[in-house]
Amino acid sequence: xxxxxxxxxxxxxxxxxRKHEQALPMWxxxxxxxxxxxxxxxxxxxxxxxxxxxxSAPLIEAVTGLDPDAQNVFNRYQPPFTRTIAGQDIRETxxxxxxxxxxxxxxxxxxxxxxxxxxxxxxxxxxxxELTSKPVPEALKILEQVGSSEALELKxxxxxFESYHLFGTDExxxxxxxxxxxxxxxxxxxxxxVAIVSALVGLLIGALAGFYGGAIDTILMRVTDALIxxxxxxxxxxxxxxxxxxxxxxxxxVSTQNESIFKMVLILCLFSWMTVARLVRGSILSLxxxxxxxxxxxxxATDFTIIFRHMFPNVIAPMLVSITLGVGESILFEAALSxxxxxxxxxxxxxxxxxxxxxELIYQAPFLAILPGVMILLTVISFNYLGDGLQDxxxxxxxxx
Amino acid sequence: xxxxxxxxxxxxLAVIAILSYVCFYLMTLMPGDxxxxxxxxxxxxxxxxxxxxxxxxxxxQPSYVRYSHWVGDILKGELGYSRTYRVxxxxxxxxxxxxxxILSMVALIFSIAISVPLGVFSALRPGSKVDxxxxxxxxxxxxxxxxxxxxxxxxxxxVWIPLFPAGGTQTIGGPDAGFFAxxxxxxxxxxxxxxxxxxxxxGRFVRFTRSAMLESLRxxxxxxxxxxxxxxxxxxxxxxxxxALIPLIxxxxxxxxxxxxxxxITETVFAYQxxxxxxxxxxxxxxxxxxxxxxxxxxxxxxxxxxxxxLLYGVADPRISxx
Numbered sequence: 001x002x003x004x005x006x007x008x009x010x011x012x013x014x015x016x017x018r019k020h021e022q023a024l025p026m027w028x029x030x031x032x033x034x035x036x037x038x039x040x041x042x043x044x045x046x047x048x049x050x051x052x053x054x055x056s057a058p059l060i061e062a063v064t065g066l067d068p069d070a071q072n073v074f075n076r077y078q079p080p081f082t083r084t085i086a087g088q089d090i091r092e093t094x095x096x097x098x099x100x101x102x103x104x105x106x107x108x109x110x111x112x113x114x115x116x117x118x119x120x121x122x123x124x125x126x127x128x129x130e131l132t133s134k135p136v137p138e139a140l141k142i143l144e145q146v147g148s149s150e151a152l153e154l155k156x157x158x159x160x161f162e163s164y165h166l167f168g169t170d171e172x173x174x175x176x177x178x179x180x181x182x183x184x185x186x187x188x189x190x191x192x193x194v195a196i197v198s199a200l201v202g203l204l205i206g207a208l209a210g211f212y213g214g215a216i217d218t219i220l221m222r223v224t225d226a227l228i229x230x231x232x233x234x235x236x237x238x239x240x241x242x243x244x245x246x247x248x249x250x251x252x253x254v255s256t257q258n259e260s261i262f263k264m265v266l267i268l269c270l271f272s273w274m275t276v277a278r279l280v281r282g283s284i285l286s287l288x289x290x291x292x293x294x295x296x297x298x299x300x301a302t303d304f305t306i307i308f309r310h311m312f313p314n315v316i317a318p319m320l321v322s323i324t325l326g327v328g329e330s331i332l333f334e335a336a337l338s339x340x341x342x343x344x345x346x347x348x349x350x351x352x353x354x355x356x357x358x359x360e361l362i363y364q365a366p367f368l369a370i371l372p373g374v375m376i377l378l379t380v381i382s383f384n385y386l387g388d389g390l391q392d393x394x395x396x397x398x399x400x401x
Numbered sequence: 402x403x404x405x406x407x408x409x410x411x412x413x414l415a416v417i418a419i420l421s422y423v424c425f426y427l428m429t430l431m432p433g434d435x436x437x438x439x440x441x442x443x444x445x446x447x448x449x450x451x452x453x454x455x456x457x458x459x460x461x462q463p464s465y466v467r468y469s470h471w472v473g474d475i476l477k478g479e480l481g482y483s484r485t486y487r488v489x490x491x492x493x494x495x496x497x498x499x500x501x502x503i504l505s506m507v508a509l510i511f512s513i514a515i516s517v518p519l520g521v522f523s524a525l526r527p528g529s530k531v532d533x534x535x536x537x538x539x540x541x542x543x544x545x546x547x548x549x550x551x552x553x554x555x556x557x558x559x560v561w562i563p564l565f566p567a568g569g570t571q572t573i574g575g576p577d578a579g580f581f582a583x584x585x586x587x588x589x590x591x592x593x594x595x596x597x598x599x600x601x602x603x604g605r606f607v608r609f610t611r612s613a614m615l616e617s618l619r620x621x622x623x624x625x626x627x628x629x630x631x632x633x634x635x636x637x638x639x640x641x642x643x644x645a646l647i648p649l650i651x652x653x654x655x656x657x658x659x660x661x662x663x664x665x666i667t668e669t670v671f672a673y674q675x676x677x678x679x680x681x682x683x684x685x686x687x688x689x690x691x692x693x694x695x696x697x698x699x700x701x702x703x704x705x706x707x708x709x710x711x712l713l714y715g716v717a718d719p720r721i722s723x724x
Binding site: 039226229230231232233234235237238239241242243246247328332335336339340341355358359362363366369370372373376377380381383384385388 | 416420424427428430431432537540541543544545546547548549550552553555556560658659661662663665666669670677680681684685692696699700703704707
């Protein structure tokens with residue numbers, strides 16, 4: 001009794017002890033492992049950022065007042081950081097619309113402009129148009145001199161004539177910045193969609209082959225091997241070149257507007273499920289011999305229950321890695337096909353088809369070729385690092401760096 | 402061994418046959434056929450003429466009948482006539498095949514020569530700064546879109562600093578200055594395409610070499626060799642590297658396929674006159690005969706390379722048997 005009293009056992013309250021003895025949940029372990037991989041964390045942040053940009057594309061359009069489809073032939077190939085002014089014709093049509101929409105406001109303005117002799121013309125109908133033909137800053141100054149509430153209203157319209165192009169303009173005078181943002185939306189969604197669909201297909205095929213074995217396994221794996229050994233790009237080009245409207249089965253699904261996006265996703269899915277299928281088959285083959293599967297079989301579980309309830313949770317971790325890497329690869333393929341003019345069709349912007357024209361324009365506008373590529377590179381490298389980080393996190397046996 | 406090769410050959414042929422039919426069928430689904438083009442180029446054509454032409458070309462028959470005719474012609478050695486270039490397909494293919502072969506082999510050798518030393522180097526210093534940097538660059542290499550890299554290369558090394566030609570296969574209409582001058586001329590045109598084609602492979606090879614080497618260095622026999630006091634170089638190259646070679650060969654074999662695929666894009670970007678560009682141009686231009694033949698040739702080349710690589714795998718690792 002005395003001995004124990006003399007021994008200095010650090011006094012720990014029950015609460016702290018409970019905290020220390022509690023086993024960490026799986027996801028906490030994975031998360032802390034993942035956080036150790038610095039580049040993967042950086043990649044994850046970049047991906048989240050790009051996803052946020054992709055989701056908020058319409059918001060960005062509304063805030064900046066830029067239109068991805070607005071063409072302006074007078075302002076082609078503007079270098080980055082330039083301010084451009086809308087052409088005379090565009091200004092006049094806008095003013096015409098203004099006078100038609102708000103006739104009283106326009107009338108009041110016209111009379112006050114003539115009264116204060118800020119315009120040379122005497123006919124009220126021409127007053128606003130004369131203002132339009134002046135350079136925008138001068139017109140704005142004149143409107144300030146008028147100072148009425150109507151003038152402020154028109155001033156807002158005049159301000160839209162002037163736009164700031166952060167990344168310059170392309171061969172049709174469209175703003176590159178907003179097109180890149182919409183491109184992010186398209187490329188990201190194609191990449192993510194393809195990765196998810198092909199993961200599901202791969203999961204199904206791999207599970208069937210691995211679980212049932214025998215003839216099913218042989219047939220499915222032969223097909224998988226044959227598809228893996230194909231040179232993907234030539235095959236994809238042939239398929240991408242077909243006209244989907246000629247296939248009766250698909251005719252109902254596609255409309256001309258979304259055809260290219262739908263086709264892209266379909267083609268990429270067709271050729272990207274194989275890795276997942278092999279992976280799932282491998283894990284299920286080894287899982288099949290484990291005791292807990294035998295136990296559930298003995299308890300009379302159906303095949304469906306065994307596959308979905310007992311096997312899938314064990315396959316998800318390695319699959320997650322494969323999906324992440326798949327997104328990067330799909331984005332690369334989408335960009336390559338769009339670059340060849342067979343993927344996403346203009347005017348819908350995607351990173352790949354923004355490069356389609358850029359190649360011929362490297363003399364006039366080299367920056368047009370640089371930016372979309374940088375976006376692709378950044379995204380794909382982030383997904384690859386994320387996949388690498390996940391791999392390390394879910395598989396502690398892997399070689400530590 | 403012989404039965405294995407035979408079986409694989411038959412399998413490969415079967416895949417090529419199936420693919421050729423699929424491709425044939427897909428081409429019937431592409432917008433426009435030869436007669437459509439004649440209609441658009443000749444406004445005076447009548448409906449009766451169109452029907453007659455369609456019958457003449459056999460376009461009114463279902464695709465499998467046309468396919469069997471086509472296969473019959475191919476087996477007789479008639480590859481057909483190119484509508485774009487107005488020459489028989491045979492004449493077109495020879496030089497194109499050589500060009501593509503040169504491009505991909507140079508790219509393959511270049512990427513192996515760069516990446517294997519780099520991979521071994523970083524595997525010997527795991528966790529160091531150098532390892533980190535090499536790892537970053539190999540990740541960048543994997544992630545870079547090769548067509549974009551091609552464009553950037555043209556901007557930097559052909560437009561801003563005019564070191565290399567921006568595209569083409571060789572100087573057109575140049576004087577015939579002998580074999581070596583010709584070789585020099587051609588290699589000048591190869592530099593940028595090879596660079597853009599091999600960067601992705603380099604990234605991939607470096608990563609695989611590194612992990613294969615790390616794996617191999619952890620073996621017990623390496624510790625034994627160290628304990629015996631063998632020189633470091635011998636341990637690295639004779640003991641560790643030889644074992645790391647086995648997984649590497651598989652990756653190299655698979656990469657031949659992706660180099661060939663990638664050549665389509667690289668050739669298009671650099672206007673390099675190879676099979677890849679021919680395939681792409683003929684599909685875009687509806688040049689049916691050329692498209693079929695060049696597509697089948699590119700697929701067959703890849704499949705045969707895969708077969709060769711599988712056999713090489715057995716040579717590298719005597720533990721594998723093909724029974």
